[in-house]
Amino acid sequence: MNNNKKQGVLLVNLGTPDEPTAPAVKRFLSQFLHDKRVVDTSRWLWCPILHGIILPIRSPKVAKLYQSVWMDEGSPLMVYSQRQAAKLADKLDIPVALGMSYGNPSILSALQSLMEQGVQEVVVLPLYPQYSSTTTAAVSDALTLAFKQMAEIPAYRFIRDYHDHPLYIKALAESVRRSWQEKGQADYLICSYHGIPKRYADNGDIYPLHCQRTTQLLQQELGLRDDQIGMTYQSRFGREEWLQPYTDKTIEALPSKGIKSLDIMTPAFAADCLETLEEISEEVQHLFKQNGGEQFTFIPCLNDDDLHIEMMVDLLKQN
Template sequence: MENNKKQGVLLVNLGTPDEATPAAVRKFLGEFLHDKRVVNLTRWLWCPILHGVILPIRSPKVAKLYQSVWMDDGSPLLVYSLRQVEKLQAKLDMPVALGMTYGNPSLKFGIETLMSQGVEEVIVLPLYPQYSGTTTAAVSDGLTKAFKTLPVLPSYQFIRDYYSQPLYIKALAASVREHWESNGRGDYLLCSYHGIPKRLADEGDIYPNHCEETTELLAAELGLNKDQIGMTYQSRFGREEWLKPYTDKTLEELPKRGIKKLDIMAPAFSVDCLETLEEISDQCQEIFLEAGGERFSYISCLNDSDQHIDMMKQLVS
């Protein structure tokens, strides 16, 4: 049966502070770290730690890190996400809007933007290739919350993941090949994924399976064997065990294995952001070179590349 409802696309990313200031970072981190999907500790235990210790100490430090990567038009995550919206809308015959799980523009704002253009059916595309309860499911929770305030609900379709989509793998491989052509090829390609607590995977989160399969598919597409490509997890937080191997610890070990020239990429991130531009490109480079590495080369996220936008168009279509 033909669907005559006017469709629109909501691209969703995690979010970012409005400014690179301690106050704006504190507000953003407060919202982000308050989500039970992100930190599922008992509230009476977690809230005093969050508001009494973590936010006062971390906010000024994180604000300085944001200042080091901030672009003329704002946070890299927001700038690249808005470029994706613009390019995808140019390729599709339907409205496209942006919503963030935390911060601005909110999910509610994104939905209302589409509905104000007559959209009755929203195709929701969370920009997380690999599913995790900490990210993708948090988008679903946020949508439910946003829908509660709307007088009329749109119908919607939710794209849960796309880690194994051939066009996504081909886009990743194309970005690696382009990087090799411009910068030369290293001894080893490391795929660094954002980590989650190991406990969540033990409880059934399928995220590590998706990360492993992404790496395997990319290796096959590039024709690399297990001595030429590997994967790790970054950005751990707190004292509990997270998914291993850890990116920082691996970077200390690679030069001892004779890997002196490293190419590194972040396939779980749709756009460059603090975790890629500051943590990987700066901190990780320092760790690798101090451990005896000779050349560290970061391969940018897919951002608003044509292959990436073509993949989004196919997913939506």
């Protein structure tokens, strides 16, 4: 990048409903599930199912789940992402804007905010450590759409992934060690990653390779044996096969194998959200204890932890 030009940072995450209500959730899910990167089914087939069945049935249910995790300042994903952006701006002393692939604030509004501050070159950091066409590539698509609506576009660099960045692995490891200091080390540590349909990986999506590498590096950093750590995939949707092993099925079986205490973390998520705070911390914990598990510890996402911010600063300075 040309250091003579004013630089800025565009942080991007997936997005969240504006409020924990059925109409807001419906708007958000409609935009999210219309993206062909997320659901590649024929529109002729998918749209009637989405609007006729999925949105009317799921929106009220999902709204109730959001209500259970909503913070005083808003959606957890939004709150933590805003804190990350504020800390980064303070550390880097350059403009940092937050945009979401779906919902508000949009990527277009974030870019316009940077341009209004005189930014001429932007480093785009999607908050997805492991690359996937369903997330990282979707950010690239949204960026292109935003550029189409701008008379002047900035020069930009796009950070594709950071699944094996040494400071990212260090930050993950420190979060585990902190948990061990506070609550003791469990029999087993699971790294639960957001799933994608297996067909996507069969067609070339490298996401599972990145997840495996992150887990391998974390295992090395923590000095764990193979029988002390594992990885699974959560949040599957629909009837087709997704990446395995599935988090819920794995959790159900662990107590019968003698694992009575469990630590679980979600390294694919840069900020806590519905999928971590409700699905993992609540639903999966219930499954584990229902099947004979005794001690369950959810290790939060890195959020605005200082080591996480330090990693982002290093990543951005490299770019």
